[in-house]
Amino acid sequence: MNGNQSRQRLILTILKNTPTILFVVIFVAFSLLDHRFFARANFENIIASSAFVGILAVGMTFVLLTGGIDLSVGANMYITGAILAMMLVNGYPLWLSILTGMLAGTAIGFFNGFLISKMKIIPFMVTLGTLTAGRGLALLVTQSAAINVTKEMPFAAARVLGVPLPIFVFLALVFVAFIVLNYTSPGRQLYAMGNDPEAAKKAGLNVTRLTMLAYIVCGFCAALATVIALSQQGRLSASFGEGVEFRAIAAAVLGGTSLFGGVGAVFPGTLIGTLLVQMISNGLVYLQVDLYLQDMISPLVIFFAVFVDAQRMNLIKRLERRNIRVENTVGQAPVSKKIRAVI
Amino acid sequence: MDDLILQFCKVDKSFFGVPVLKNVSIDFPRGHIIGLIGENGAGKSTMMNILGGVVPFDGGKMLLNGQEYVPQDPASATRAGIAFIHQELNLFTNLSIAENLFIGNFPHLSVTPFLNKARIRSKTQEYLKMVDLDLSPDITVDRLSPGERQLVEVAKALSQDASIIIFDEPTTSLTARETEKLFAIIDRLHKAGKTIIYISHILRDVQQLADDIVVLRDGEVVQVGPKQEFSIQKMISLMVGRYIGTLYPERTSTPTEQVILEIKGLSKAGIVHDINLCLHKGELLGIFGLMGSGRSELAQIIFGMEGKDSGEIIVDGTLHTKQSPVKSIQQNMAFVTENRREEGLLMTSTVAENLGLVTLRKYVTPAAHVVRQSALIEAIRNSVSLLQIKVNDAFRSQAKGLSGGNQQKVVIGKWLMNNPSILVVDEPTRGVDVGAKYEIYSIINDIVSKGAAVLFISSEIEELIGICDRIIVMGVGEILGCFEKSEFNREKILQTAFREGGK
Numbered sequence: 001m002n003g004n005q006s007r008q009r010l011i012l013t014i015l016k017n018t019p020t021i022l023f024v025v026i027f028v029a030f031s032l033l034d035h036r037f038f039a040r041a042n043f044e045n046i047i048a049s050s051a052f053v054g055i056l057a058v059g060m061t062f063v064l065l066t067g068g069i070d071l072s073v074g075a076n077m078y079i080t081g082a083i084l085a086m087m088l089v090n091g092y093p094l095w096l097s098i099l100t101g102m103l104a105g106t107a108i109g110f111f112n113g114f115l116i117s118k119m120k121i122i123p124f125m126v127t128l129g130t131l132t133a134g135r136g137l138a139l140l141v142t143q144s145a146a147i148n149v150t151k152e153m154p155f156a157a158a159r160v161l162g163v164p165l166p167i168f169v170f171l172a173l174v175f176v177a178f179i180v181l182n183y184t185s186p187g188r189q190l191y192a193m194g195n196d197p198e199a200a201k202k203a204g205l206n207v208t209r210l211t212m213l214a215y216i217v218c219g220f221c222a223a224l225a226t227v228i229a230l231s232q233q234g235r236l237s238a239s240f241g242e243g244v245e246f247r248a249i250a251a252a253v254l255g256g257t258s259l260f261g262g263v264g265a266v267f268p269g270t271l272i273g274t275l276l277v278q279m280i281s282n283g284l285v286y287l288q289v290d291l292y293l294q295d296m297i298s299p300l301v302i303f304f305a306v307f308v309d310a311q312r313m314n315l316i317k318r319l320e321r322r323n324i325r326v327e328n329t330v331g332q333a334p335v336s337k338k339i340r341a342v343i
Numbered sequence: 344m345d346d347l348i349l350q351f352c353k354v355d356k357s358f359f360g361v362p363v364l365k366n367v368s369i370d371f372p373r374g375h376i377i378g379l380i381g382e383n384g385a386g387k388s389t390m391m392n393i394l395g396g397v398v399p400f401d402g403g404k405m406l407l408n409g410q411e412y413v414p415q416d417p418a419s420a421t422r423a424g425i426a427f428i429h430q431e432l433n434l435f436t437n438l439s440i441a442e443n444l445f446i447g448n449f450p451h452l453s454v455t456p457f458l459n460k461a462r463i464r465s466k467t468q469e470y471l472k473m474v475d476l477d478l479s480p481d482i483t484v485d486r487l488s489p490g491e492r493q494l495v496e497v498a499k500a501l502s503q504d505a506s507i508i509i510f511d512e513p514t515t516s517l518t519a520r521e522t523e524k525l526f527a528i529i530d531r532l533h534k535a536g537k538t539i540i541y542i543s544h545i546l547r548d549v550q551q552l553a554d555d556i557v558v559l560r561d562g563e564v565v566q567v568g569p570k571q572e573f574s575i576q577k578m579i580s581l582m583v584g585r586y587i588g589t590l591y592p593e594r595t596s597t598p599t600e601q602v603i604l605e606i607k608g609l610s611k612a613g614i615v616h617d618i619n620l621c622l623h624k625g626e627l628l629g630i631f632g633l634m635g636s637g638r639s640e641l642a643q644i645i646f647g648m649e650g651k652d653s654g655e656i657i658v659d660g661t662l663h664t665k666q667s668p669v670k671s672i673q674q675n676m677a678f679v680t681e682n683r684r685e686e687g688l689l690m691t692s693t694v695a696e697n698l699g700l701v702t703l704r705k706y707v708t709p710a711a712h713v714v715r716q717s718a719l720i721e722a723i724r725n726s727v728s729l730l731q732i733k734v735n736d737a738f739r740s741q742a743k744g745l746s747g748g749n750q751q752k753v754v755i756g757k758w759l760m761n762n763p764s765i766l767v768v769d770e771p772t773r774g775v776d777v778g779a780k781y782e783i784y785s786i787i788n789d790i791v792s793k794g795a796a797v798l799f800i801s802s803e804i805e806e807l808i809g810i811c812d813r814i815i816v817m818g819v820g821e822i823l824g825c826f827e828k829s830e831f832n833r834e835k836i837l838q839t840a841f842r843e844g845g846k
Binding site: 061201203 | 396405416417418419427429433434435436437438446447449451457458460679
């Protein structure tokens with residue numbers, strides 16, 4: 001191997017571990033810039049406030065693995081939140097309200113999955129439609145009024161095994177998703193389908209059902225994220241869940257999940273991606289960066305990550321091409337003396 | 344009476360009213376290797392797609408082990424013991440070998456939903472051993488060579504406990520050594536009692552492997568019999584439906600002395616080393632090399648798709664420091680790439696759209712750059728009739744619906760519409776049937792006689808000898824020898840390629 005190649009290998013190693021490296025670099029940089037950043041309370045704060053984005057991102061990872069996308073998670077959150085909040089203020093018990101909300105969110109995922117897998121409409125259009133219509137529906141139901149549920153959902157600060165509840169739910173979900181994706185048939189088949197849908201059909205996989213499954217999981221995660229976010233914020237406003245799809249997609253992609261399907265992981269990928277997204281916005285607050293600028297910096301970081309992803313793919317392709325000759329040595333002639341010839 | 348594993352009884356199939364299989368009746372004896380040959384579009388693939396459950400059939404019936412067999416989908420064909428190894432492999436490159444083998448039917452840990460990874464791994468090891476692959480079951484498929492992937496497909500067929508294994512053109516992307524290995528394994532499967540259906544354009548291989556040969560032409564069975572009844576010449580005649588005296592058209596012109604492309608000391612680390620060659624106007628220069636000899640890579644560098652480390656590429660007397668495909672096209676170069684499915688064609692676009700692609704900018708109005716449709720349509724019509732592209736409606740039919748030979752004519756056609764002075768063709772006749780090959784040679788002859796220079800890359804030594812003025816032999820990224828027309832000799836060229844004796 002010559003020098004040029006070993007340098008390429010080094011670059012590749014760096015590119016392959018970009019999420020982790022980025023994480024460490026940003027972490028160290030923020031810690032050096034402001035000592036308050038480097039404190040246990042702040043870490044807990046980062047993870048707790050990123051929990052609901054992380055939950056969304058786990059669901060998004062399932063959808064991205066199929067090569068699709070779900071833009072409707074934010075609207076899903078608003079609808080689920082509206083149902084949940086209105087039931088609570090009307091005196092329904094907490095468990096019933098949560099159950100109904102979760103069912104509604106999952107149903108929206110099912111609806112997306114049905115249109116995409118059965119009616120063969122492209123995911124982008126379907127979920128863009130659900131996003132717009134969903135927000136409209138929730139606005140209609142709530143009359144765009146804010147609903148306060150601090151009293152009814154008092155468990156945001158609760159701790160399970162010493163861990164704040166939002167963090168516990170998030171980590172538990174990552175664990176379950178990790179097991180499903182790596183150790184069950186549908187999980188592995190999801191990767192296969194994302195890699196080559198045609199071949200998946202030929203291999204006898206039920207592509208329709210797998211696609212449906214991914215969107216249902218995504219809808220379920222959106223509903224779960226609603227419960228966590230609502231309990232943390234204590235209030236359902238008309239902007240609830242607005243713009244979260246970008247952060248969820250960013251978290252998954254920053255964690256190494258490809259937008260082309262078939263590549264990605266919830267652990268460590270999406271988990272690190274989520275923390276990264278949250279850490280950046282948290283760090284910017286500490287550094288007292290202009291509020292308006294903050295909204296522009298996170299997208300920049302994400303574009304950088306997607307750029308790195310593209311570079312990585314290119315380089316992998318180039319490196320995996322087989323070399324024809326070994327430089328500075330005598331090339332070996334093929335062993336076979338026989339050659340096929342065509343008529 | 345023989346023990347028959349599979350029977351086709353008067354099977355019919357039409358696509359959009361066009362019959363592709365007419366009354367096909369064939370008996371497949373158990374445990375035989377059956378060679379299935381025919382031109383592109385003869386119905387071989389359709390027949391196997393019906394058997395493999397990929398497409399349904401219209402009329403007639405199939406009997407499998409004497410029972411009526413109607414596959415609903417590929418999965419039911421698999422359950423019935425039929426494994427179909429497609430020409431384009433169907434492996435998931437992001438998954439491990441083991442996962443690819445069991446993707447449709449993972450073993451679980453008793454009643455839990457969890458995969459029994461240990462069992463998957465050990466089973467895979469067993470099957471890999473059967474196909475002589477010394478690889479870890481955990482390696483992801485994207486790290487395997489085409490030959491290894493082919494063998495993984497075979498292992499997959501074995502894991503599904505198939506009794507009938509269909510191979511569709513399995514050797515097109517294999518090296519000579521990998522092909523030998525595949526044949527040894529097919530032979531072993533044969534001895535183990537499997538029935539094998541082998542489809543190929545490489546008639547020698549069919550003759551070597553098969554017990555029986557089935558010839559299809561225009562959707563009908565022309566002849567069935569033991570292989571002893573078929574000479575290669577006879578196979579060709581049966582496939583084409585007429586006697587083919589010459590496989591190569593007569594050359595009508597001789598090369599000039601005028602150099603149009605000169606390459607001096609071209610090197611790229613790990614790819615090619617010190618390439619020097621001259622291409623003359625009106626010359627048909629062949630480049631012979633085995634898989635992995637660097638011939639396609641050289642073509643890509645010349646055309647500017649890949650960079651170079653050192654050396655000069657001089658086109659028509661001017662030195663170009665940095666080549667790119669756009670510049671090459673401006674210099675009137677054309678490049679028919681090796682892989683028409685992935686690089687040569689927009690498969691879902693119409694034939695006309697494909698043909699117009701390169702020359703589009705020649706048909707725009709000066710200021711506004713609006714395409715002058717009528718002129719373009721006229722040119723495309725001319726091209727279709729000139730190249731005799733067999734297509735229902737060039738402006739409606741998608742490229743993917745064409746047979747291999749006609750697809751290749753579309754690729755060549757899109758470049759010819761630009762009147763190239765240098766044409767580089769990389770394996771233009773691979774996967775193309777005998778009749779269409781002749782037509783492609785004729786097209787190339789024609790443009791050479793009009794003064795263009797052609798660089799013809801091929802691993803089929805006979806075709807190079809049949810049509811070229813000169814042959815350069817490549818190996819391990821170097822030029823190993825050069826033969827003038829008077830020196831053409833099959834053995835010598837091969838010896839040079841393998842670096843045995845001689846130069």
